[in-house]
Amino acid sequence: MNIIKIKNVEIGKGIPKICIPLTGKNREEIIEEMEIVKKSNPDLIEWRVDFFEESDNPERVCEMLGTINDSFKQIPVLFTFRTKEEGGEKSIMSEDYVKLLKEVSERRLADIVDVQVFWYGEKSEDFIKELKETGAVVLASSHHFEGTPSVREMSDALYTMENRGADIVKLAVMPQSGKDVCALLEATMERKEHSNKPRITMSMGQSGMLSRICGELTGSCVTFASGKQASAPGQIKADELKKVLGDIHDILK
Numbered sequence: 344m345n346i347i348k349i350k351n352v353e354i355g356k357g358i359p360k361i362c363i364p365l366t367g368k369n370r371e372e373i374i375e376e377m378e379i380v381k382k383s384n385p386d387l388i389e390w391r392v393d394f395f396e397e398s399d400n401p402e403r404v405c406e407m408l409g410t411i412n413d414s415f416k417q418i419p420v421l422f423t424f425r426t427k428e429e430g431g432e433k434s435i436m437s438e439d440y441v442k443l444l445k446e447v448s449e450r451r452l453a454d455i456v457d458v459q460v461f462w463y464g465e466k467s468e469d470f471i472k473e474l475k476e477t478g479a480v481v482l483a484s485s486h487h488f489e490g491t492p493s494v495r496e497m498s499d500a501l502y503t504m505e506n507r508g509a510d511i512v513k514l515a516v517m518p519q520s521g522k523d524v525c526a527l528l529e530a531t532m533e534r535k536e537h538s539n540k541p542r543i544t545m546s547m548g549q550s551g552m553l554s555r556i557c558g559e560l561t562g563s564c565v566t567f568a569s570g571k572q573a574s575a576p577g578q579i580k581a582d583e584l585k586k587v588l589g590d591i592h593d594i595l596k
């Protein structure tokens with residue numbers, strides 16, 4: 344797998360990196376949350392800006408992001424606006440989405456920027472290119488909260504995202520059965536055989552938990568863990584996850 348190095352974190356190498364989302368509604372909540380999250384020593388931080396009450400005010404968003412960066416210093420920050428249609432907290436007009444992501448990237452306020460490729464549509468390739476030109480690492484994402492597509496469809500979705508020029512691709516699906524979890528793992532391993540692009544996959548909910556711990560074997564390079572609060576169903580507490588990932592790594596050696 345290609346390795347993406349951001350501030351001393353090597354994504355795509357060794358133990359899957361733990362990313363903890365910040366989900367506070369306002370500055371006070373986020374500051375309190377950051378103190379809790381820091382204790383778990385995450386590899387990456389995700390700011391889920393769709394949880395933020397002032398997400399429609401780019402100036403306030405950039406201000407908050409500045410504080411998050413100052414607070415985490417050497418820990419790379421992933422900036423995500425997860426839209427309602429893909430399981431997030433809010434809807435947003437695509438023009439506002441573009442404006443926000445561009446502003447954050449141009450001001451170099453995020454190390455990694457999440458782009459919902461299928462939600463944004465055809466123009467996502469050009470958009471990803473523009474964001475990359477600012478120096479940001481772009482993570483292409485797709486989320487299915489209502490179910491799990493077939494292995495073929497998931498593998499095709501990962502392939503499409505790889506080809507739109509993103510540096511990392513991510514797919515999150517909701518299982519209705521144990522077989523669905525296996526389907527996600529199969530699609531992940533299929534892409535591992537054919538592509539060096541770092542990928543992140545997860546099957547959400549309690550039954551999908553296996554997918555959050557086995558990335559070193561299946562080729563999923565980042566796993567999302569809960570800090571103060573989970574940002575999606577099935578996330579494991581960061582401290583517990585760190586232990587399990589470390590044990591698996593040691594056994595594999």
Ligand SMILES: O=C1C[C@@](O)(C(=O)O)C[C@@H](O)[C@@H]1O
Pocket residue numbers: 364389391423425484486513515545547567568574575576578
């Ligand atoms: O896309 C993802 C993955 C996720 O949905 C999960 O299932 O852990 C959590 C989100 O915060 C993140 O943006």
